[in-house]
Amino acid sequence: MRFDVISLFPDMLTSAASCGVTGRAIEKGIVELSVWNPRNYTQDNHHTVDDRPYGGGPGMVMKYEPLREALEQAKISGSGSAKVVYLSPQGKPISQDLLYQASKLERLILIAGRYEGIDERFIESYCDEEWSLGDFVISGGELAALVVIDAVSRLVPGVLGTEDSAKQDSHVDGLLDCPHYTRPENINEKQVPDVLLSGNHAEIARWRLKQSLGKTWLKRPDLLQSKRLNKEQQDLLEEFKTELDD
Numbered sequence: 001m002r003f004d005v006i007s008l009f010p011d012m013l014t015s016a017a018s019c020g021v022t023g024r025a026i027e028k029g030i031v032e033l034s035v036w037n038p039r040n041y042t043q044d045n046h047h048t049v050d051d052r053p054y055g056g057g058p059g060m061v062m063k064y065e066p067l068r069e070a071l072e073q074a075k076i077s078g079s080g081s082a083k084v085v086y087l088s089p090q091g092k093p094i095s096q097d098l099l100y101q102a103s104k105l106e107r108l109i110l111i112a113g114r115y116e117g118i119d120e121r122f123i124e125s126y127c128d129e130e131w132s133l134g135d136f137v138i139s140g141g142e143l144a145a146l147v148v149i150d151a152v153s154r155l156v157p158g159v160l161g162t163e164d165s166a167k168q169d170s171h172v173d174g175l176l177d178c179p180h181y182t183r184p185e186n187i188n189e190k191q192v193p194d195v196l197l198s199g200n201h202a203e204i205a206r207w208r209l210k211q212s213l214g215k216t217w218l219k220r221p222d223l224l225q226s227k228r229l230n231k232e233q234q235d236l237l238e239e240f241k242t243e244l245d246d
Contacts, residue, residue, distance in 0.1 A: 001105065001156050002032040004074040004082070005145050006067060007112040008049060010035035012142050022150050025159040033149065034077065038062070041069030050115055059116035067122050071109065080106035084128050087112055087141035087148070091130030094148065098131070102148075103155035110148060112141030174227045176220060178211040209233070214240030 005013055013035050017023065025031035039047040043065075050060040075082060083105055085091075092098070102108055111118070111127060123130070133144050153159050181192045195207045213236055216223050229237065 001030070001103065001153070002034070002078055002080075002082075002107045003149050003152075004078070004107065004109040005033070005035045005112055005142075005149075006038060006070045006074065006109070007035055007140075007142055007145065008037060008039065008114055009112075009140070009142055010037050013112075013145060016146050017149060020150075021159060022153050025153050025156070028158070030156060030158045031149075031153050032078075034074065036070040036074045038066035038070045041066045041073065053116060057116075061116050062113060062118040062122075064119040064122045067111070067118060068126065071111075071126055074109055078107060082107035082109045084109045084111065084126055085148075086118070086123055086127040086130045087132070087144040088117070088130045089132050089135070089137050091132035094131050094133060094151075099148070099151045100155055102152045108148075108152065110141070110145045112145045114140045174223055175212045176216045176223070178208040178215065206236070210236040210240050213237040214244070217241070 007013055014033065017026065017033050022031065022033075026033055038049045042048055048063070049066045050062050053059070053061045071084065083102070085108065087110060131144075131148070133147060138144065181196060185192045185197070193207065195203050198204070209232075213224075213229075213233055217237060217240070
């Protein structure tokens, strides 16, 4: 899969993306990342990429032309169709399902805005969708782009060492993940649950599902409101609540 990012701070993206899971995926050639700086597509000596907003007000707005030229270069630099996404606090909330659908694409072009935003006419003309990390504002779209690249990359086949890792993440099935433990078995008198030491894979799977349901009920009950639980899941959740009261 190929990611292209339109950004005024290419080093910020390439440096961070070279680490961890994403970095290894890029090294293996499973994921490709290219960053395009609108400053390189300006026509004046000062490489101006922003200007004052019409109607007045604070801050500056990224100009239409440099963004358009950078996007056109990004499009012709690779093959295959590409979805263009503007990362904006006004966009649809990013969810695990949205990221999963994105992982099926050939290419994803991310627009990282700065200042007060970008010229609305560019969004209307070229952006297929707007995505948001949440109901808050950060200084630019680069951090959001890195989050999307990391989250989507781990869903691309071959990126993770174990394919089942991504399937067990929080939110994959609408629930939070179960607790995890590693050695030693006892830390400050806190013991690893006996079932995880039993070797009984059926009981371990049952315990993990129960904990996943329980953790979701405790921490994100809103997720359960949109999920229809089957009888086994309902029974396990009730069992978790009973054990919690005890």
